[in-house]
Amino acid sequence: MTTNDRLRLVRDMVRIRCAEETLADLYRDEQLMRTPTHFSIGQEATAVGVCAATRRTDVVYSAHRSHAPYLAKGGDLHALVAELYGKATGCAGGRGGSVHLVDHAAGFGGSAAILGEMIPVAVGAAWAFAMEGAPRVALTFFGDGASEEGVFHESLNFAALHRLPVVFVCENNQYSIASPLSARQPAGTSIWQRALGYGMAASRIDGNDVFAVHEAARGAVEAARAGHGPHLLELDTYRWREHVGPNWDEDGAYRTHAEVASWMGRCPIRVAADALRAEAPSIDARIDTWRAECAEEVARAVDFARAGAFPDVTDLLSGVYEPQPLAATTGRN
């Protein structure tokens, strides 16, 4: 990786951080984004490190914590913000909200709010690529909590059985809402090791080290593309804000200020900047510049979102099906 490549990873993290922090403030203050929203603040290295290892033609699916994967894969920022504002100009036309982002042009296949739901979807996409002989890879982001869903295992089994080009990206942020891993998975075990039971390649990486994530992801994505089958990446990281919503919640109800602070000390942007300082001494100034650029970009996106029209209420029923007549009597299908 060249220094420029590495700088680009940092820039992408800064951009996502800046976008999410701005959106969190607006979300809290304005109360105009009426959609349950799960911020990735503190977890940017996973999305950025992984997505930078993909091509535009590869397709990424994610769970509810979706802004970072969407933006990292190249999803349109304007369309994201408009979606949060519920506007017709949103990436899902205002119908889906924060948990149902999509950008086909960028290769972001969709995010979903039901735990584990997109894991088999990525496997199915990979199966389609394998059937076509297309050199494409499917990826799916999900949390440590989602790995407890049976469909996670069913999906791993199927992907390994057919050696499909799919990369399972588990963002292990240690919690499922307020439940720590220790309340949900047996002590002394880990998620990546379960993949070994399917004969699948798997690795555990420091998810706050964007370069390590990127290197592992590149290996996994290219191996998948070359027909060597699936890979599971378990990326240890941490969310700074509350599970859903813009606030901080280090009040001891389920985690302490000290725990949050220690992870903030390992901020993925700071970790990357520190690692780069020797080869790019101007890194801090660059970060400031990027932050300013991104603030402007986000401001424009917010303006765009605000200016957009709400979906027309008369369109409430359109798009349930491909166009077809409803029953004349009752307007139902």
Added chain:
Amino acid sequence: MTTNDRLRLVRDMVRIRCAEETLADLYRDEQLMRTPTHFSIGQEATAVGVCAATRRTDVVYSAHRSHAPYLAKGGDLHALVAELYGKATGCAGGRGGSVHLVDHAAGFGGSAAILGEMIPVAVGAAWAFAMEGAPRVALTFFGDGASEEGVFHESLNFAALHRLPVVFVCENNQYSIASPLSARQPAGTSIWQRALGYGMAASRIDGNDVFAVHEAARGAVEAARAGHGPHLLELDTYRWREHVGPNWDEDGAYRTHAEVASWMGRCPIRVAADALRAEAPSIDARIDTWRAECAEEVARAVDFARAGAFPDVTDLLSGVYEPQPLAATTGRN
């Protein structure tokens, strides 16, 4: 284990074999047992070896291939046969059929026809025992095919997390209906190893060697009882007859005569008899005697079943709920 204990295991296998062979003949010839029936002929060592390691107060659940676990746990033979004939005297009053056997007095908690369904049920029973501090163990029989259901993994995770007294008994007979393992699970992997991903004790045993099965099961059951948590036993075995029904199906459609013959050469009764011959030279004569005794017992059970009344059609609606009035107008709840 004393020689007598070992002889009793053989006797139990002979009894189950004899019962199932007789029932298979009647099932085919009379067409009076109108219930899809999955025989365990050839797989007797798993049920007998495992159940002999349990106490009456322990509870066993099974999947559709349920006669052998039911009988091995001490389930009433008369009530089994009557159930197959659909009689009110059946163990489930004729309502459940072959796939819904139950005998609470014997500690046979139930069998079910949906793959994987009884796996969490055994975990829940074990949880109840743990909550009560009762020295009881729950066990669940299921096939290699059922281990592909997500609920298998969810159940393992939960059992390991809470170190529950449950033993997972996977009868790996190499097939799910006509699908070989190779079409369903990744090459080079095995079911027992997946349990290791939950930090659970697990072992793979020759499922046609009743003594090996018994020893492993005793260890697993007693460890569970002592609070050391769950265990998964993968028992390699083979069914001789077709998946469902009384016939042979070694016609090459999905398996060959040679394959079936090779497993019949490793008949669990013959394997056990050979192993015992040195310490119990009369083993073959004993087997003949047992067979004769069991034939009589089964004949009596068949007479009992035939003599029993069908459930009264006027009782069709009873037992859906604890007694309660139906809607006066339509007889519905």
Added chain:
Amino acid sequence: MRKLTYWQAISEATVQCMAEDPAVFVAGEGVDDDKGIYGTTRAAFERFGPTRVIDVPNSENATAGIAVGAAAMGRRPLIVHSRADFLFLAMDALVNLAAKWRYMYGDQGGVPVVTRAVVGRGWGQGATHSQSLQSVFGHFPGLHVAMPASPADAKGLLVQALRAQTPTLLLENRGLYRMAGEVPEEAVAVPFGRGRIARPGTDVTVVAASLMVHEAERAADLLAEQGISVEVVDVRSVRPLDEELICASVARTGRLVVADTSWARYGLAAEVAAVVAENVFDALRRPVRRVTPPDCPAPVSHPLEEAFHPTADRIAAACLEMVDGGPSQVRKLSDVTAGFVGPY
């Protein structure tokens, strides 16, 4: 009588039933959480601790099967889901096993698994966080399914469920938790299968459950100003369903509106209409009207969401249309749950 909110009534029922029966325990994702599922499980956790109010992994299917197994061994599990939509993952265990257990195993005992599930609504809950599955579960013999509308019923039906031998689903609408009402101090059971006349009237019958009972009552208030008398029937449980009460009301009024939070097709509204068509069709003076969400998934965008959820206004309009010679318009109401403020 003293008043409690809906969530307090559920909390109190849980604590009282746990105190009276040591076999009762609560399990679910986040039930031990600070927020305690809108407060409903918090008091139980504080009083009985983590051995009886137990957080579980995100494994809805296994959790339901585990509850069946625990119930088969004499425990009384109360499983809680923060959204009813997650029940699809638990449906095999609940419908193929729990519902059929007693019958299929020859009536030798049931598995009284009690499941509470929250129906989301508002603040962009969207297509997969706002579904109310009463008809989907209500279709299956062997289950009880209830939708308490008042704090008293929220308590009484839960008490009944935790004492009886039937697997039961209780659907609770998020919009109800902060509503207050009179609730008996004691743990008094409310039987399943008996509806209640939430408000007597003579011109039109509105049959509803859960949140829609309140919308119907608000519609009734509105129409009373115009001299139209609406009878509101709260079915309380959708299985068993109190056919007699519904039919008796329609026999009196001759007009039926059914209001429901789920879709019309194969929904609660369909069943109520069918019961009337079977039993008192000749009392009907007007076509039956179903007031339900339109035939689309729940959208997120605020104006669409507002148009999606059925309200008092739409119930009132449906009633008005039926009453010959009545006024053609009434003033507009705001949503009964409009008090909710974000962020969520």
Added chain:
Amino acid sequence: MRKLTYWQAISEATVQCMAEDPAVFVAGEGVDDDKGIYGTTRAAFERFGPTRVIDVPNSENATAGIAVGAAAMGRRPLIVHSRADFLFLAMDALVNLAAKWRYMYGDQGGVPVVTRAVVGRGWGQGATHSQSLQSVFGHFPGLHVAMPASPADAKGLLVQALRAQTPTLLLENRGLYRMAGEVPEEAVAVPFGRGRIARPGTDVTVVAASLMVHEAERAADLLAEQGISVEVVDVRSVRPLDEELICASVARTGRLVVADTSWARYGLAAEVAAVVAENVFDALRRPVRRVTPPDCPAPVSHPLEEAFHPTADRIAAACLEMVDGGPSQVRKLSDVTAGFVGPY
């Protein structure tokens, strides 16, 4: 026109659609099996081999989600379940994701996953191997759900499903596979949402789907002997539902019987009754009757099973009751599927 059995018609549709569109593939537990799901997938396997007719692990939830992913990338999966009861395990992916996909992601394309599922019946299939889930899936906007009664419709509706952009569930009753009927040689699509008058009549309307259409026709034959003229409406698809056809028929006859293989509560029979109560209530001269299984799980024991499944006899009796002054009894018929011989 040449005749095919129901299973042959499905097989032919599958082969023709696979030949016409290389994106179509078949997946399911045992679809590559010798027996080929009652023969329906065998010809496809023989012609297109294991890369397009693919056995899958016993993982119904993942299989459904995988189908959604494959469809999102332009493939056309046809998933087959040997029993509809297994669909509970696939319900999250089908209802929470496939059904909502187009709408929830802003109408940028759908995921045309086609699912075939066999409804069992007879030979002690029992409580968990004989359920027909039309109303459970039919409740949800975004899906198409059909229940072909004839070989021609089995072919035509499958062709339509495999060419359209909507996630679709096709429920096939096991008792129909060996029935023969005229089937066009070409792959001609039958549209969803258009029912058919299976038999015209003037005295009573019987609305049914799938196997119950045949039971209704047999009941009609029987009653014709008594001078009673029964009109049989085959709805073909339960979502969309052909309300116009149903209402037009009832408007003519003034009498409605709905016959269904699933329970009355919240079932197809409820919905049809509701549609009539909404639109042509004043045409009704008699109370609506639902002929469905009684309110219990399916029992195994033969006499109970016989009493459980609704038959031509019960339909005929329901019609008779409605026709004023008609005879009070008709001769007894045997079950339309009585030809099935075991062992199973």
